[in-house]
Amino acid sequence: MSLSRTLQTRLTLAATAAVVVTAAVLTAMAWSGTQGLAGAAIVLVLLSALLSWLLLGQLLRPLGGLESELQNLQSERKQLVEERDDARVHLEEMEKTLARVGLEDALTGLANRRQFERGLLEEFNRAARTNLSLAVIMIDIDLFDEYNAAYGRMAGDKVLRRVGSAIRDTNVRPEDLLSRFGTQEIAVLLPGSKLEGALIVAERIRKSIEQLDITHSASPTGRVTISIGIASVTPQRQVDEPETVLRESEQALALAKASGRDCIRTTEDLVKAQA
Structure with missing residues (x-):
C-alpha cells in the first residue's frame, strides 16, 4: 500500500x-x-x-x-x-x-599530413589577416630506400623515430608544427617566420641529424643525412594560396637533393637556378 x-x-x-x-x-x-x-x-x-x-x-x-x-x-x-x-x-x-590519434603519426609521434595541411591553412589565413609571414621547411632523409634495403624495414622505422625526435628537440617553438609529411619526409611549419629565420632553424635541424651519426653504408658520407627545402611567404588575400608555399618548399627540397644532398636550398636558390 x-x-x-x-x-x-x-x-x-x-x-x-x-x-x-x-x-x-x-x-x-x-x-x-x-x-x-x-x-x-x-x-x-x-x-x-x-x-x-x-x-x-x-x-x-x-x-x-x-x-x-x-x-x-x-x-x-x-x-x-x-x-x-x-x-x-x-x-x-x-x-x-x-x-x-587521428591527427598523429603513430610511428614518429609527430603530426600527420592531415594535421599539417589543416595547420598550414589556419596559419596562412591568420598571416593574411595580420600581414605576417610564415615559412615551410621540407625535410627528406637522404637515400632512405637504400637504407631500408641495407638494414631492413625495422631499422628504417627506428631511423625515422630518431630523426623525428631529434628535430623535435631542436628548440622549436610551441607554435611550430612538426609533421611526418611522407614516407621519409618531415615538414615544419613556422608561423611568423621569414626566410632568414627559417634558414637558421633548418641549419640547426640539419646539424642535429648529423650529430646522431647513424651509420649508412650506402651514403657517400657514411652516415644518415637530410636534405632541406625552404619557402616563405607573406600572404595576400585573393593573391596567394597555401598550396603555393608548400609546392615551393618541395621544389627547393628537390634542388637540394639535386645539389648533392645533405644541404639546404631556399626559394631564392630556385630563382638563381632558373636565371
Missing part, C-alpha cells in the same frame, strides 16, 4: 473513533443529566488528548520512514551524479585521445 493510502486509512479510522467516542460521551451526558456534565467533559478531554496522541504517533511513524527513504534516495542520486560525471570525463578523454 502506498504512503498516501496508508495515511488516508489511518486518518479515517481516527476520525471514526473520535466520532464514536463523542457520541458515547454525549449519550452518557444525556443519561446522567447536568450532574455528570463536568465529569463527562473531563472524560471527553482526556479521550480527545489520547486520540490526538495516538493519531500523531500514527502520522509521525510513516513520516519518519519517509525521511529515511528520502535520505537513501538522495544518497543514491549523489552516487549516480558522481558516476555520470566520471563517465562524462572518461568520454571526453576518449574523444580527445581519438582526435589526437
Whole structure:
C-alpha cells in the first residue's frame, strides 16, 4: 500500500473513533443529566488528548520512514551524479585521445599530413589577416630506400623515430608544427617566420641529424643525412594560396637533393637556378 493510502486509512479510522467516542460521551451526558456534565467533559478531554496522541504517533511513524527513504534516495542520486560525471570525463578523454590519434603519426609521434595541411591553412589565413609571414621547411632523409634495403624495414622505422625526435628537440617553438609529411619526409611549419629565420632553424635541424651519426653504408658520407627545402611567404588575400608555399618548399627540397644532398636550398636558390 502506498504512503498516501496508508495515511488516508489511518486518518479515517481516527476520525471514526473520535466520532464514536463523542457520541458515547454525549449519550452518557444525556443519561446522567447536568450532574455528570463536568465529569463527562473531563472524560471527553482526556479521550480527545489520547486520540490526538495516538493519531500523531500514527502520522509521525510513516513520516519518519519517509525521511529515511528520502535520505537513501538522495544518497543514491549523489552516487549516480558522481558516476555520470566520471563517465562524462572518461568520454571526453576518449574523444580527445581519438582526435589526437587521428591527427598523429603513430610511428614518429609527430603530426600527420592531415594535421599539417589543416595547420598550414589556419596559419596562412591568420598571416593574411595580420600581414605576417610564415615559412615551410621540407625535410627528406637522404637515400632512405637504400637504407631500408641495407638494414631492413625495422631499422628504417627506428631511423625515422630518431630523426623525428631529434628535430623535435631542436628548440622549436610551441607554435611550430612538426609533421611526418611522407614516407621519409618531415615538414615544419613556422608561423611568423621569414626566410632568414627559417634558414637558421633548418641549419640547426640539419646539424642535429648529423650529430646522431647513424651509420649508412650506402651514403657517400657514411652516415644518415637530410636534405632541406625552404619557402616563405607573406600572404595576400585573393593573391596567394597555401598550396603555393608548400609546392615551393618541395621544389627547393628537390634542388637540394639535386645539389648533392645533405644541404639546404631556399626559394631564392630556385630563382638563381632558373636565371
